[in-house]
Amino acid sequence: MPDKKRLYVADAHCDTITRLTSLEMALGCLEAAEGHLDFPRLCQRVKLQFMAFFLHQATPEQAWQHLRRLRRNLQIAMELHGGLELLLDWRQAGCGRNTQLVLAVEGLDLLDNAFGFAAPTEELYRLGFRSLGLFWNNNNFLGCGADALGEADTGLTAAGCDFIRYAEKRGFLLDLAHASAKSFWQAAALLRQPIFVSHACCAVLCPHRRNLTDEQLRALGQSGGWLGVTLAPAFLRGSTAENAADLDDVVRHIQHAVNVAGAEAVGLGSDFDGVENLPKGIVGVQSWPRLADALTAAGFKADVVERLLGGNLLKFLRRHGSEITQ
Numbered sequence: 001m002p003d004k005k006r007l008y009v010a011d012a013h014c015d016t017i018t019r020l021t022s023l024e025m026a027l028g029c030l031e032a033a034e035g036h037l038d039f040p041r042l043c044q045r046v047k048l049q050f051m052a053f054f055l056h057q058a059t060p061e062q063a064w065q066h067l068r069r070l071r072r073n074l075q076i077a078m079e080l081h082g083g084l085e086l087l088l089d090w091r092q093a094g095c096g097r098n099t100q101l102v103l104a105v106e107g108l109d110l111l112d113n114a115f116g117f118a119a120p121t122e123e124l125y126r127l128g129f130r131s132l133g134l135f136w137n138n139n140n141f142l143g144c145g146a147d148a149l150g151e152a153d154t155g156l157t158a159a160g161c162d163f164i165r166y167a168e169k170r171g172f173l174l175d176l177a178h179a180s181a182k183s184f185w186q187a188a189a190l191l192r193q194p195i196f197v198s199h200a201c202c203a204v205l206c207p208h209r210r211n212l213t214d215e216q217l218r219a220l221g222q223s224g225g226w227l228g229v230t231l232a233p234a235f236l237r238g239s240t241a242e243n244a245a246d247l248d249d250v251v252r253h254i255q256h257a258v259n260v261a262g263a264e265a266v267g268l269g270s271d272f273d274g275v276e277n278l279p280k281g282i283v284g285v286q287s288w289p290r291l292a293d294a295l296t297a298a299g300f301k302a303d304v305v306e307r308l309l310g311g312n313l314l315k316f317l318r319r320h321g322s323e324i325t326q
Contacts, residue, residue: 007045007288007289007292007305007306007309007310008045008046008047008094008309008310009045009046009047009048009268009285009288009309009310010046010047010048010049010093010094010267010268010309010310010311010313010314011046011048011049011050011228011268011269011270011272011285011313012050012198012199012226012228012267012268012269012313013050013052013104013177013198013199013228013230013269013270013271013274014036014037014049014050014051014052014270014271014272014273014274015052015054015106015271015272015273015274016035016036016037016038016051016272016273017051017052017053017070017073017074018052018053018054018070018273019035019273020034020035020038020273021073022073022074022076022077022080023077023080024038025038025039025073025074025077025081026038026039026076026077026078026080026081027039027040027080027081028040028041035273035284036270036272036273036278036283036284036285037049037272037273037284037285039077039078039081039083039084039099040081041284041285041286042084042099042285043081043083043084043099044286045285045286045288045289046099046285046288047094047099047100047310047314048087048093048094048099048100048101048102048310048313048314048317049099049100049101049102050101050102050104050131050198050269051074051101051102051103051104052104052105052106052133052198052274053067053070053071053103053104053105053106053129054106054107054136054274055067055105055106055107055109055110056107056109056136056138057110060109060110060111060112063109063110064110064120067105067110067127068127071103071127071128074101074103078101083098083099084098084099084100084101085098085099085100085101086100086101086102086103086128087100087101087102087130087317088128088130089321090130090171090173090317090318090320090321090322090324091318091321091322091325092321093313093314093317093318093321094310094314094317094318102130102131103127103128103129103130103131104129104130104131104132104133104175104198105124105129105131105132105133106133106136106175106177106178107133107134107135107136107138107140107145107178108132108133108134108135108140108142108163109136109138109140109141111141111163112141113141113159117159117163117166118166121163121166121167121170121172122170125170125171125172129172130171130172130173131172131173131174131175131198132167132172132173132174132175133175133176133177133178133198134160134163134164134174134175134176134178134179134183134187135178135179135180135183136178137178137210141157141159141160142156142157142159142160142163142183143155143156143157143160143179143180143183143186144156144179144180144182144183145178145179145180145183146178146179146180146209146210147180147209148180148182148183149180149209153180153181153182153183154182155180155182155183155185155186156182156183156186156187156190160183160187161186161190164187164190164191165190168191168192168193171324173193173196173317173320174187174191174193174196175196175197175198176188176195176196176197177197177198177199177200177210177269178210184216188219188223191223193320193323193324194220194223194224194225194226194316194320195219195220195223195225195226196225196226196316197212197220197225197226197227197228197269198228198269199228199229199230199232199269199270199271200212200227200228200229200230200235200269201229201230201232201235201236201253201257202214202217202253202256202257202260203216204256205236205252205253205256206235206236206237206238206253207238208234208235208238210235211235212227212257214260217257217260217261218260218261220261220265221260221261221262221265224265224316224319225261225265225316226265226266226267226312226313226316227257227261227265227266227267227269228267228268228269228270228313229250229253229254229257229266229267229268229269230269230270230271231250231270231271231272231275231278231279231282232271232274232275233245233249233275233277233278233279234275235253236249236250236253236279237249240275240276240277241277242277243277243280244277245279245280246279246280246281247279247280247281247282247290247291247294248294249279250279250282250291250294251291251294251295251298254266254295254308255298258308263304263307263308263312264307264312264315265312266308266312267307267308267309267310267312267313267316268288268308268309268310268313270285272284272285281294288309291309292305292309295308295309
């Protein structure tokens, strides 16, 4: 059984910044129902947390206003609480005593391509963002998101191909979590970095459009990539209802992803505060030890549990940082 005093988690996706105020993040939620994650709970157990900025506003200008407002709120919360820092150099992932936050954008609709994407992409980098999700579920100027199915899925645009080359060279981690099937495969062929999917599950166990097929899981593993298994019940069991999924479902998806992609290619992408209901047995970030117990009960060895809950993601990020500086 893993040593819970040494069990530190690395989680590749949460939407908390879009849900809580600065004070709620910094001081903690008064009621558990108000949020799955806050800084007091986070710093007790989590070594590294991706903070996703969901920017699905009507216009790029409105999206930028929203991004800057959320970025200020996060900075205020970090200053109020202390004990947290932004991860700006991938090679430092998991290093130091503070809990690290990775700033991520979920959907790049705000990069209106009318005047080119280079300048706004550089602005994101200046603001501390290091992970970019090309899409949410909708299409944008880069190509097709996960809602595009069948013949409607035309994949990446020419601008999307150019953007991948540009952003990758700049050092961003590119997230294919919300890509359509064709966009996924075209991006995988273009990328020099391993495939990264921050939050999804396994399509063979639950045929949700956002889940990865075994073919995609194998490609991810063979590339040296990484998948964050999510806690969204719709991805685990196909339903969003309360108690529609449980810890056993999470373990099943982790087990299958490990079997297909490899034991080092799998970790956590919770989607805390991005889903209304969580699997039975998980109420928030404080529940990660329960997942450790469930994985142990399923036969995973202690060192593997530690890697699945955090070690694999930290190793993946450090390797990414070393590769882009060569």
